[in-house]
Amino acid sequence: MNAPAYNFAYLDEQTKRMIRRAILKAIAIPGYQVPFASREMPMPYGWGTGGVQVTAAILGPADVLKVIDQGSDDTTNAISIRKFFAKTAGVATTTATDDATVIQTRHRIPETALHANQVLVYQVPIPEPLRFLEPRETETRRMHALAEYGLMHVKLYEDIARFGHIATAYAYPVKVNARYVMDPSPTPKFDNPKMDDCPALQLFGAGREKRIYAIPPYTKVVSLDFEDHPFEPYRFNAPCALCAAENSYLDEIVTDDKGSRMFVCSDTDYCESRQAAGHHGSLSAAPYKEKAGSHG
Amino acid sequence: MADPDMRENDEPLLVATSLSKSFGRIAACRDVSFALYPGEVLAIVGESGSGKSTLLQLLSGQLAASGGHVSYRMRDGVARDLATLGEAERRFLFRTDWGFVHQDPAQGLRMAVSAGANVGERLMAVGWNHYGRIRDTASDWLTRVEIDVARIDDAPRTYSGGMRQRLQIARNLVTEPRLVFMDEPTGGLDVSVQARLLDLLRSLVAELHLAVIIVTHDLAVARLLSHRVMVMKGGRVIETGLTDQVLDDPREPYTQLLVSSILPP
Amino acid sequence: MTAMIDIADAKKTFTMHLQGGIELPVVSGVTFQVNPGECVVLSGPSGAGKSSILKMIFGNYRCDSGRIGIRHRGALIDLAAAEPRQVLNVRRSTIGYVSQFLRAVPRVATIDVVAEPLIAGGMARADARARAGELLHRLNIPERLWQLPPATFSGGEQQRVNIARGFISDLPILLLDEPTASLDAANRTVVVALVAEKKRQGVAMVAIVHDDEIRHLIADRIVDVTSFAAAA
Numbered sequence: 144m145n146a147p148a149y150n151f152a153y154l155d156e157q158t159k160r161m162i163r164r165a166i167l168k169a170i171a172i173p174g175y176q177v178p179f180a181s182r183e184m185p186m187p188y189g190w191g192t193g194g195v196q197v198t199a200a201i202l203g204p205a206d207v208l209k210v211i212d213q214g215s216d217d218t219t220n221a222i223s224i225r226k227f228f229a230k231t232a233g234v235a236t237t238t239a240t241d242d243a244t245v246i247q248t249r250h251r252i253p254e255t256a257l258h259a260n261q262v263l264v265y266q267v268p269i270p271e272p273l274r275f276l277e278p279r280e281t282e283t284r285r286m287h288a289l290a291e292y293g294l295m296h297v298k299l300y301e302d303i304a305r306f307g308h309i310a311t312a313y314a315y316p317v318k319v320n321a322r323y324v325m326d327p328s329p330t331p332k333f334d335n336p337k338m339d340d341c342p343a344l345q346l347f348g349a350g351r352e353k354r355i356y357a358i359p360p361y362t363k364v365v366s367l368d369f370e371d372h373p374f375e376p377y378r379f380n381a382p383c384a385l386c387a388a389e390n391s392y393l394d395e396i397v398t399d400d401k402g403s404r405m406f407v408c409s410d411t412d413y414c415e416s417r418q419a420a421g422h423h424g425s426l427s428a429a430p431y432k433e434k435a436g437s438h439g
Numbered sequence: 440m441a442d443p444d445m446r447e448n449d450e451p452l453l454v455a456t457s458l459s460k461s462f463g464r465i466a467a468c469r470d471v472s473f474a475l476y477p478g479e480v481l482a483i484v485g486e487s488g489s490g491k492s493t494l495l496q497l498l499s500g501q502l503a504a505s506g507g508h509v510s511y512r513m514r515d516g517v518a519r520d521l522a523t524l525g526e527a528e529r530r531f532l533f534r535t536d537w538g539f540v541h542q543d544p545a546q547g548l549r550m551a552v553s554a555g556a557n558v559g560e561r562l563m564a565v566g567w568n569h570y571g572r573i574r575d576t577a578s579d580w581l582t583r584v585e586i587d588v589a590r591i592d593d594a595p596r597t598y599s600g601g602m603r604q605r606l607q608i609a610r611n612l613v614t615e616p617r618l619v620f621m622d623e624p625t626g627g628l629d630v631s632v633q634a635r636l637l638d639l640l641r642s643l644v645a646e647l648h649l650a651v652i653i654v655t656h657d658l659a660v661a662r663l664l665s666h667r668v669m670v671m672k673g674g675r676v677i678e679t680g681l682t683d684q685v686l687d688d689p690r691e692p693y694t695q696l697l698v699s700s701i702l703p704p
Numbered sequence: 705m706t707a708m709i710d711i712a713d714a715k716k717t718f719t720m721h722l723q724g725g726i727e728l729p730v731v732s733g734v735t736f737q738v739n740p741g742e743c744v745v746l747s748g749p750s751g752a753g754k755s756s757i758l759k760m761i762f763g764n765y766r767c768d769s770g771r772i773g774i775r776h777r778g779a780l781i782d783l784a785a786a787e788p789r790q791v792l793n794v795r796r797s798t799i800g801y802v803s804q805f806l807r808a809v810p811r812v813a814t815i816d817v818v819a820e821p822l823i824a825g826g827m828a829r830a831d832a833r834a835r836a837g838e839l840l841h842r843l844n845i846p847e848r849l850w851q852l853p854p855a856t857f858s859g860g861e862q863q864r865v866n867i868a869r870g871f872i873s874d875l876p877i878l879l880l881d882e883p884t885a886s887l888d889a890a891n892r893t894v895v896v897a898l899v900a901e902k903k904r905q906g907v908a909m910v911a912i913v914h915d916d917e918i919r920h921l922i923a924d925r926i927v928d929v930t931s932f933a934a935a936a
Contacts, residue, residue, distance in 0.1 A: 289526065301552060369569060370568050372570050666788065687765065688718075688764070688766055
């Protein structure tokens with residue numbers, strides 16, 4: 144295929160300008176969903192078309208791009224988006240969180256603390272936190288405009304009534320800059336505290352729903368809760384089986400058909416860097432390495 | 440309850456002045472004026488198409504009047520013209536100081552959300568942030584409207600018609616509003632269920648010293664609940680007065696017709 | 705002495721629009737006064753307008769002209785020209801009405817039906833119920849019926865519940881429409897005693913009583929309404 148046939152980063156410059164205007168507005172009104180003219184992308188909805196458009200609009204030739212899917216750099220989705228921009232923009236890509244200037248993510252925030260001069264781009268399926276309780280868009284927009292958020296607590300109330308605690312484990316609603324209630328996309332609530340006072344710029348793109356919203360650097364982001372049922376980030380009982388990390392988000396991996404399983408970091412870059420630095424978990428012994436070796 | 444004397448000299452809660460509304464060439468409501476006082480129950484009666492539901496929407500600020508205005512005395516004692524209220528203020532009023540009981544409970548309830556959350560929503564909307572207290576208050580209100588507290592976590596779609604209507608009332612009264620609008624609240628119910636609901640409404644209205652504007656075509660409902668009635672026909676108020684006066688001593692031909700159309704009890 | 709009720713030249717006509725607008729004169733030129741502690745009995749044949757006059761005094765029927773003066777909280781109010789809420793206030797704190805038939809809400813227990821006027825007047829529920837109980841006792845309504853709604857009671861029982869409800873409050877004016885109509889001798893005696901007690905408390909009463917004996921026992925003065933009817 145002939146790379147020069149594409150404009151830089153696939154989208155035409157007019158479209159990028161339009162998206163940048165939406166992004167600037169979103170940054171100016173933290174947490175507010177800005178409508179934008181979402182384009183058809185060469186991938187189906189649900190594969191990150193919103194995030195890809197935001198990334199395309201902000202990417203410059205000097206940027207270093209990292210793409211993760213549920214924390215992992217090497218799933219089909221992450222790889223194809225990374226390749227997409229390598230081909231259409233010719234930008235450098237990386238899997239190392241620290242080295243990236245733009246990180247597009249599907250549903251995770253990296254474990255490594257983000258720094259200023261980084262932009263985290265979220266892929267968002269449904270941007271409206273009130274949607275499942277109030278189906279009318281006219282009504283939800285009015286509720287945002289008037290900061291009528293009692294309904295959001297109705298959802299949390301229902302959780303406690305049904306399960307005895309707030310059972311919402313992902314897409315846990317937050318209030319941004321003490322004004323707008325926002326859906327942080329289906330990230331695990333484990334990641335919610337990382338959004339608060341974060342040095343990096345966070346951008347959210349919903350392609351199908353045609354909305355962009357943002358959390359500017361160092362913005363207050365509070366997870367909603369009740370006084371007597373305060374927000375609690377998810378805690379894991381055991382450390383990562385590979386790198387022994389105590390405070391990272393773990394994935395369950397089924398290792399055979401007899402019910403064996405292991406819990407490992409969902410953030411593959413974080414886990415690998417720790418292992419490289421000499422941290423070892425209970426299952427990072429020789430037999431596992433052998434398997435990994437045979438696989439490669 | 441306050442000394443009755445206090446009520447004699449108080450100020451009206453809501454005042455309608457020359458309210459009119461036309462839809463194109465059709466005048467749905469013409470030149471309606473009245474004052475409603477705290478604790479007073481006003482029934483608007485008339486046949487379908489008489490303009491009573493339009494009037495209710497005008498009074499509750501859901502419809503802009505073509506002429507005239509409605510003023511409401513806010514909790515701070517200041518009377519405000521509804522038309523000058525911002526949308527935020529108007530909606531806040533609707534969640535706190537006002538209630539609206541719809542004929543169809545599905546319009547006034549969130550059918551897929553538990554009864555407890557239905558009642559608690561208004562509290563959460565005004566900033567209640569303690570689950571335990573919200574739930575206790577919701578339980579208390581379910582009891583007051585004679586719903587078994589064991590049903591608190593069930594969604595109203597599993598409730599009978601009468602229970603739904605009682606739940607809708609609890610949902611409206613939990614913020615202790617001073618004014619409740621009711622649109623045919625007993626409309627879709629069986630006669631026996633109606634009687635129970637009316638009885639409940641009657642005692643709640645008296646206990647909470649609620650002002651109520653109730654639209655009904657059922658004169659028996661008007662007699663049981665209201666202090667005062669307005670009879671509407673063709674968008675106009677043709678007769679008004681004390682409920683028993685109007686029903687026992689009707690003056691207008693149309694009112695006499697309405698009254699004579701009731702089957703004897 | 706200042707009259708509690710002062711009616712002057714009151715007139716009432718029904719216009720029957722459904723019968724071609726015919727005018728049905730009821731009473732006119734109604735003029736009489738009732739003083740505190742006095743029981744005035746209206747007399748006259750059926751259809752002479754006795755009940756209508758009672759309803760005019762209660763504000764239930766509107767007057768075409770004339771004045772229905774009521775001493776309410778120390779001041780004379782013309783009920784014929786009063787605002788609806790004034791009429792309600794007068795009923796709440798000045799005029800009680802014992803009608804012939806009990807009109808109660810279904811489902812409400814007898815004891816609460818009787819206690820309601822006191823509770824509406826501000827008395828604590830427990831105290832109001834205690835007084836309601838005393839009165840029901842006097843009127844020979846057995847205690848086992850108190851928690852039941854009166855709708856299922858016999859005519860005489862309902863009438864006694866109605867009397868209890870009417871006599872329980874301390875209103876300065878009472879209107880009695882055939883209070884003893886369906887009562888046996890024993891209960892009639894109780895009602896006569898209740899009326900006498902009200903008189904001693906200074907209550908002004910207007911009554912319609914067909915029973916000559918009872919009328920004789922309670923009436924301080926008899927107003928013949930025939931003259932008002934004839935004048936119509």
